[in-house]
């Protein structure tokens with residue numbers, strides 16, 4: 001198992017539900033370590049760029065509105081198999097299809113307002129980390 005870094009975002013509905021701590025608890029219980037974190041309120045330009053891969057999808061403009069509707073909490077998670085591990089803890093995009101006990105099954109209200117984001121592969125993880133953090137904002141564990 002490779003040691004990896006990935007981006008996790010608690011989306012505006014997750015911040016509104018006041019479950020940042022609960023989500024961190026689940027990630028940490030799975031052995032993932034937070035090595036950087038910041039809260040920000042995305043601009044339309046930032047959200048549009050972040051989800052540019054979905055530009056042609058019918059839900060794109062709603063997705064940008066949703067992601068800019070309130071602050072988000074962004075973190076870099078580090079650990080063995082971090083990319084897939086985070087996606088497993090999140091659950092499927094559609095909460096109705098998410099496995100019981102996943103974040104989306106427990107907290108998401110719809111396929112759009114689904115509480116969390118996670119990078120979907122090594123290349124996306126690299127791009128998303130660079131999107132939100134400079135090297136000097138990342139704090140590798142020293143103990």
Ligand code: ATP
Nearest residue numbers: 054059063092093111112113114116117118119120
């Ligand atoms: P994310 O990229 O946010 O981690 P994901 O990888 O599970 O989620 P994607 O297919 O990349 O799912 O979709 C990005 C986001 O767009 C979803 O998390 C959701 O907020 C929104 N979305 C996806 N599909 C739909 C849809 N059919 N209708 C409305 N919103 C959608």
Ligand code: MG
Nearest residue numbers: 117118119120
């Ligand atoms: Mg995705």
